[in-house]
Amino acid sequence: MSDTFHFYEPRLGHGLAHDPFNAIVGPRPIGWISTRSKAGVDNLAPYSFFNAFNYTPPIVGFASVGHKDSLRNIEETGEFVWNLVTRPLAEAMNQTSANLPPEVSEFELAGLTPEDARLVAVSRVKESPVSFECKRTQILQLQTAAGDSVPTWLVLGEVIAVHLDRRLLKDGVYDTAAAEHVLRAGGPADYFTVGVEQLFRMTRPG
Numbered sequence: 001m002s003d004t005f006h007f008y009e010p011r012l013g014h015g016l017a018h019d020p021f022n023a024i025v026g027p028r029p030i031g032w033i034s035t036r037s038k039a040g041v042d043n044l045a046p047y048s049f050f051n052a053f054n055y056t057p058p059i060v061g062f063a064s065v066g067h068k069d070s071l072r073n074i075e076e077t078g079e080f081v082w083n084l085v086t087r088p089l090a091e092a093m094n095q096t097s098a099n100l101p102p103e104v105s106e107f108e109l110a111g112l113t114p115e116d117a118r119l120v121a122v123s124r125v126k127e128s129p130v131s132f133e134c135k136r137t138q139i140l141q142l143q144t145a146a147g148d149s150v151p152t153w154l155v156l157g158e159v160i161a162v163h164l165d166r167r168l169l170k171d172g173v174y175d176t177a178a179a180e181h182v183l184r185a186g187g188p189a190d191y192f193t194v195g196v197e198q199l200f201r202m203t204r205p206g
């Protein structure tokens with residue numbers, strides 16, 4: 001036992017009021033993922049197990065904890081769109097996490113406008129200032145260290161087209177602070193946004 005460090009093995013429980021995992025690996029960017037079902041219904045849902053994994057070609061991915069509608073649509077069509085969540089869109093993003101039957105579109109529920117993407121047959125969120133059109137590259141079911149299957153799927157996709165509101169470009173450089181990205185933190189309800197106050201610069205050693 002250490003007075004300084006709380007130590008635990010996750011498989012045996014964390015022994016705290018709340019599991020700190022999500023708060024520690026955070027704040028995380030949000031994958032606001034739009035897809036279209038084979039029947040043609042638009043789907044939109046937030047995934048904070050989301051990140052970028054490669055530059056060339058650009059590849060993004062998110063994890064579906066359980067076999068959810070977004071995953072099913074991507075399995076069927078091989079396509080999805082990632083939309084940036086900004087502070088003015090936070091509440092709408094939250095509404096799109098509602099568990100709706102597959103025939104109901106979260107766009108409508110959250111008062112968002114579906115706009116046709118250009119290279120994939122999926123709607124992007126018109127109100128979002130950045131969207132990536134993606135083609136599925138891999139879907140990997142996760143495993144434990146012991147090799148047992150976990151009911152979670154990592155969906156990876158190549159970004160084949162980018163929509164970027166020119167308002168966020170300052171002399172050709174993307175202005176992250178101006179975009180007011182929304183990031184997911186821990187607990188049931190914590191989020192962050194970043195402003196220019198959090199910016200610091202550090203160049204890599206040569």
Ligand SMILES: Cc1cc2nc3c(=O)[nH]c(=O)nc-3n(C[C@H](O)[C@H](O)[C@H](O)COP(=O)(O)O)c2cc1C
Nearest residue numbers: 045046047048049063064065068069070097098099
């Ligand atoms: C901010 C936020 C982040 C979320 N992150 C995830 C996630 O990483 N993985 C996941 O499976 N569900 C996540 N959820 C829950 C899904 O959004 C929710 O289950 C949704 O209904 C899935 O929609 P779908 O079935 O249309 O794909 C998150 C919800 C919120 C509000």
